[in-house]
Amino acid sequence: MIRKAVFPAAGLGTRFLPATKASPKEMLPLVDKPLIQYAVEEAQGCGIEEFIIITGKNKRAIEDHFDCAYELEDALTKKGKKELLEQITNLNKINFAYIRQRAPLGLGHAILCAKPFVKVEPFAVLLSDDVIGLNETLLAEMVKVYNRYGAPVVALERVAHADVEKYGIIDGVEVGPGLYRIKSLVEKPKPKEAPSSLGVIGRYIITPDVFEVLENLPPGKGGEIQLTDALKIMAQRGPMYGVLFAGKRYDAGDKFGFLQATVELALRDSALSERFRKFLFGIVDNERKIFRGGD
Ligand code: UTP
Numbered sequence: 611m612i613r614k615a616v617f618p619a620a621g622l623g624t625r626f627l628p629a630t631k632a633s634p635k636e637m638l639p640l641v642d643k644p645l646i647q648y649a650v651e652e653a654q655g656c657g658i659e660e661f662i663i664i665t666g667k668n669k670r671a672i673e674d675h676f677d678c679a680y681e682l683e684d685a686l687t688k689k690g691k692k693e694l695l696e697q698i699t700n701l702n703k704i705n706f707a708y709i710r711q712r713a714p715l716g717l718g719h720a721i722l723c724a725k726p727f728v729k730v731e732p733f734a735v736l737l738s739d740d741v742i743g744l745n746e747t748l749l750a751e752m753v754k755v756y757n758r759y760g761a762p763v764v765a766l767e768r769v770a771h772a773d774v775e776k777y778g779i780i781d782g783v784e785v786g787p788g789l790y791r792i793k794s795l796v797e798k799p800k801p802k803e804a805p806s807s808l809g810v811i812g813r814y815i816i817t818p819d820v821f822e823v824l825e826n827l828p829p830g831k832g833g834e835i836q837l838t839d840a841l842k843i844m845a846q847r848g849p850m851y852g853v854l855f856a857g858k859r860y861d862a863g864d865k866f867g868f869l870q871a872t873v874e875l876a877l878r879d880s881a882l883s884e885r886f887r888k889f890l891f892g893i894v895d896n897e898r899k900i901f902r903g904g905d
Pocket of ligand 1: 618620621622623625635664713714715716717737738739863
């Protein structure tokens with residue numbers, strides 16, 4: 611069973627400056643929930659019981675978000691706002707551990723910080739800026755693959771040729787529909803050096819032997835301790851699998867992806883969708899006129 615999940619949240623979020631100068635990227639809201647809450651709820655839905663968040667400087671708001679808020683709870687109780695109160699207090703019931711990554715030395719280093727809490731169990735890793743559509747079952751499928759093979763599993767997406775430079779790219783063979791046995795990985799290759807167009811996205815099931823690999827890993831691309839480099843070594847030592855995700859995923863750590871995710875989630879929100887759809891139609895009509903006028 612996968613009981614523990616690690617949420618690395620110590621990155622600098624430079625793609626979203628200035629918003630992320632003093633506030634965590636993971637607290638950016640999509641409609642009314644911060645990015646990290648979507649990831650936490652996704653993990654909860656897969657039976658995760660222990661939630662380990664890797665924080666850093668300027669990330670205090672994440673701890674406050676998942677903590678009790680007595681004054682707010684009291685005010686909501688007095689005003690009889692039951693539904694809101696329930697939404698807020700549900701978060702207090704989750705078991706969180708926080709570890710501070712003292713400097714943003716890379717995703718691999720962030721995962722290594724979780725070692726004292728993960729100990730010797732396999733664990734999930736969720737990058738909360740990769741937002742997976744609400745009704746998708748990606749993590750659950752990955753858990754199933756792990757339970758079958760007992761080997762690390764990463765989530766994959768087919769990426770555009772020009773975009774391979776933004777991802778860890780795998781070299782592998784398809785061993786079942788949408789299931790790949792991974793032979794190797796390369797972090798952010800140049801398009802002509804990419805072994806495939808299958809990029810790793812922010813969901814992983816990792817076995818605890820990763821810690822020993824990370825402890826001995828020299829800095830890789832960008833001078834950072836790269837998780838991809840550790841996974842590459844593990845793939846050379848034993849089996850590793852990739853689950854191809856064909857559903858919707860948004861890189862909400864990037865401005866464009868964030869806007870896409872906001873529109874998508876607003877359209878799925880029953881309280882907003884009708885009004886928001888009409889608003890979008892209006893915008894689109896208007897933009898079309900302007901666009902045509904400019905031709
Ligand atoms: P990103 O590649 O999105 O980096 O990290 P970033 O620093 O957060 O954002 P940009 O690229 O500068 O805009 C992927 C995940 O790994 C975490 C981030 O918080 C994010 O969830 N991370 C990255 C760490 O926890 N520590 C690090 O040292 C680096």
